[in-house]
Structures are given as structure tokens and as C-alpha cells.
Amino acid sequence: MTTETDLLPCPFCGSADAPRLENTHTASFWVSCSEEYGGCGAQASGQFFPGPSRLTRFCYDPEAPEGSTFYARTLGELHPEYRRSAKSAIAAWNRRANVAQQQGGRADGFAANRQKGE
Numbered sequence: 001m002t003t004e005t006d007l008l009p010c011p012f013c014g015s016a017d018a019p020r021l022e023n024t025h026t027a028s029f030w031v032s033c034s035e036e037y038g039g040c041g042a043q044a045s046g047q048f049f050p051g052p053s054r055l056t057r058f059c060y061d062p063e064a065p066e067g068s069t070f071y072a073r074t075l076g077e078l079h080p081e082y083r084r085s086a087k088s089a090i091a092a093w094n095r096r097a098n099v100a101q102q103q104g105g106r107a108d109g110f111a112a113n114r115q116k117g118e
């Protein structure tokens with residue numbers, strides 16, 4: 001399934017599952033190759049977009065309970081400046097993964113994943 005939050009595999013360790021979109025309480029998002037999900041800890045930061053102080057729906061979590069006022073389950077539920085930051089982080093991560101791919105892959109795992117699909 002292709003979604004707006006699709007993240008390319010990590011260009012360093014090749015993991016397709018570990019890259020996660022993360023943020024705190026500010027309109028600043030980053031993608032992390034989460035060690036919690038077996039990743040290597042690599043990160044790509046998005047841009048910060050200023051906005052008013054927000055108390056609701058500033059975190060993105062597709063698995064949050066429905067009706068949560070704290071988490072947005074889709075990027076569309078985020079406040080605009082948070083959504084822009086989230087998209088910039090996704091773009092930064094995928095841009096780097098694409099560059100690594102074009103250069104033949106920096107990591108063995110990434111190259112191996114590509115070969116499987118060929």
C-alpha cells in the first residue's frame with residue numbers, strides 16, 4: 001500500500017521497517033531509523049515551521065486510538081505547520097535514500113534489498 005508517509009528503506013542499514021516519522025511538541029519532524037524496530041539510528045531532519053502554540057494533534061501516530069486529541073492518525077489531521085514539517089522530513093529522508101541508491105547503495109543491506117527485486 002502506498003501512502004503519503006511511505007519511507008524508503010534506510011540507506012545505511014537497509015531496513016524497510018525501522019524508519020519512523022517522529023516529532024515532539026514542536027512543528028519539527030524527523031525520520032529516524034528506529035533502534036526500537038531493529039534500525040541503526042540514522043536520522044534525517046525536516047524543516048521547522050513556526051505557528052501558534054498548540055495543545056492538540058501535534059504528534060503523528062498512525063496507530064493512535066481513534067478520536068485522540070493528542071495524536072493525528074493521518075498527516076491531514078495535523079495542524080498545517082506540523083504537516084509541512086512532517087512532509088519535509090519525509091522528503092529529506094527519501095531524498096537521501098534515493099541518492100544512496102543512485103550511488104550504488106552505501107550499505108550492503110540496501111544493495112541486497114534492491115537485487116531481490118530485480
Ligand SMILES: [Zn+2]
Nearest residue numbers: 010013033040
Ligand atoms: Zn538504518
